[in-house]
Amino acid sequence: MKANSASQKLLSLVLLIGGAFSLVYSLILDFSRSGASYRGPLLIIGMVAIIAGLYFFPTLKYHRRIIYIIFLFPLLFTFAVTVIIPLCLGIYYSFTDWTGIQFTKFVGFENYTTMFSDPQFIWSILITFIFVVLNMILVNVIAFLLALLCTNGIKGDGFFRAAYFLPNLIGGIVLGYIWQFVFNNVLINITKTSLLVQTKTAMIAIIVVYIWQYAGYIMLIYITGLTQIPGDVLEAAQIDGANPSQTLFQIKIPMIASTFTICTFLTLTSAFKQFDVNLALTGGTGSAQFMGKYLTSGTQMLALNIYNTAVSKNNYALGQAKAVLFFIILACVSLIQVRISNSREVEL
Amino acid sequence: MVGEERRRRSLILTIIGIIIAIYVLFPFYLVVMNSFKVQADIVASPIALKGVSFKQFITNLGAVINNSNFNFWRALFSSVVITVISLALLALFGSMAAWVISRNNKKKWATAIYMIFIASMIIPFQVVMLPLVSTFRDAGNFVGIPMLSTIPGIIFAYCGFGGAMTVFILTGFIKGVPYDLEEAASIDGCSPEGTFFRIILPLLTPVMTTVTILNGMWIWNDYLLPSMLLGLNGKYKTLPVAVQAFVGSYVKQWDLILTAALLAIVPMIIIFLIAQKQIMNGMIEGAVKG
Secondary structure (H helix, E strand, O other), X not given: OOOOHXXXXXXXXXXXXXXXHHHHHHHHHHHOOOOOOOHHHHHHHHHHHHXXXXXXXXXXXXXXXXXXXXXXXXXXXXXXXXXXXXXXXXXXXXXXXXXXXXOOOXXXXXXXXXXXXXXXXXXXXXXXXXXXXXHHHHHHHHXXXXXXXXXXXXXXXXXXXXXXXXXXXXXXXXHHHHHHHHHHHHOHHHHOOOOOOOHHHHHHHHHHHHHHHHHHHHHHHHHHHHXXXXXXXXXXXXXXXXXHHXXXXXHHHHHOHHHHHHHHHHHHHHHHOOOHHHHHHOOOOEOEEEOOEEEOEOOOOHHHHHHHXXXXXXXXXXXXXXXXXXHHHHHHHHHHHHHHHXXXXXXX | OHHHHHHHHHHHHHHHHHHHHHHHHHXXXXXXXXXXXXXXXXXXXXXXXXXXXXXXXXXXXXXXXXXXXXXXXXXHHHHHHHHHHHHHHHHHHHHHHHHHHHHOOOOHHHHHHHHHHHHHOOOOHHHHHHHHHHHHHHHHHHHOOOOOOOHHHHHHHXXXXXXHHHHHHHHHHHOOOOHHHHXXXXXXXXXXXXXXXHHHHXXXXXXXXXXXXXXXXXXXXXXXXXXXXXXXXXXXXXXXXXXXXXXXXXXXXXXXXXXXXXXXXXXXXXHHHHOHHHHHHHHHHHHHHO
């Protein structure tokens, strides 16, 4: 660092000035709408050169600070462009008549009032809530039973764990189509009509597929919780003459209460966001009679409803308003989760 | 007597376990077996082995791989490139940011950045996806770097979206790395960036595995983000997007759809068979820490 300080100074200056120049020049091209194709690469070169110039900047006092800035920059920049800016824009657009490309005027809460007068949307919220609650209970119960099964000293439990977890590796789109085949071509021999035809049975089908995909994963978390219970506690219970069910309900379950909280909220939030399986399995179709209206998208859950409103029906502002509501619901759920897990920790 | 009762119980439990395993694995069996059949045999007897022939499998494979909507090799290539580069960049940028945050955790700005990252983890993709597309389109047009329907654009988006969770898990780990190590290096004349790359980064291997598995499972199987940013009919498609585009064009052609499904799940199954333990542990750790 000391020996070549003069050349380093020069390098740093050249990079900084050159970088600033190409950055400014490319921005001038941008604002003057020149359309020159080299303005993009020029911008990137400018940014890289400035970062390199800062890195070589001959200072010992501020070097650590410069490194901190350089290290934080890439992630903060991508994060701001892909999350923060679209989030702010999205909330803003939900109060306008945005078409996905531009907007002409503010409409206040009109999008929000429109969506609550649409029976299809209220139906979607309703079935999403039912789906979430049923799933939360079923996935957790089944996963916990599977975890008990796999920790009970049966032979080849490693194989069983891997086998039950396997469906979780596959994306919702692919497994949605696989199960569509199972329901429409295999199970039809037992059920006569496909389960996917009627709205009620189709919802059951979605739940079955979801449990199939998710229970193995939640099981793994329960297994971790169960194996972390200290052996001497279980031994003490055995010496005191506790039978297996007493051990289960009075020792095992209370001792893994925090695991239950984790799994409950994990299933809750992921069930809320459920989109892929819904799209691939039923596509949201199914008839239903609701609020005096005939609905054609009986199995369309909230996430799919948002997508269809914006992308298929081209109503971007309304879709965005629905998405903001979706975000508020999820944020509330997460806040409750934080509350519960914090109060638990205090108790312990 | 007790031993015998125990053995019997263990036997019953094992049988229950096997029955559940058969139920869980049955759809996979159907996919594999029916990719070896012609459409007529699949519809007539979807469960039986009747009509299974290796020649038919080759025919189905050929029809699917060369299909213009599916384009298997191209989709696989896009998926691999997007996943691998996103994971590498997330690991690098994420650990750099997490190190800065955890080494300044008494300062207000670092705490603020950390809190923003944590809070952003509850943001569902749906609420940002529509403005994201318009931002990418407008910003890309403005600066002359196309962001929509391009691989660098989607990698950029994955770095932004995966950043929060990556930083969260890595920061928790780096806080546990003793600061003495860094001080010693610093006294020996090591620069801060040298300390990070030579001392901290090698120590992060276990937690990097966790982060990479969590992000990898998500990015590889993700459908909504690539379908919005790359488009269903775009130049590049990831595997889930290609499957969706393919099935949309071949309603009820189960011989082709199931072969496509098989092709789409095989890469993940192979990786799982190789790194089963790491994947399962990574998923558990991610859940418990998240």
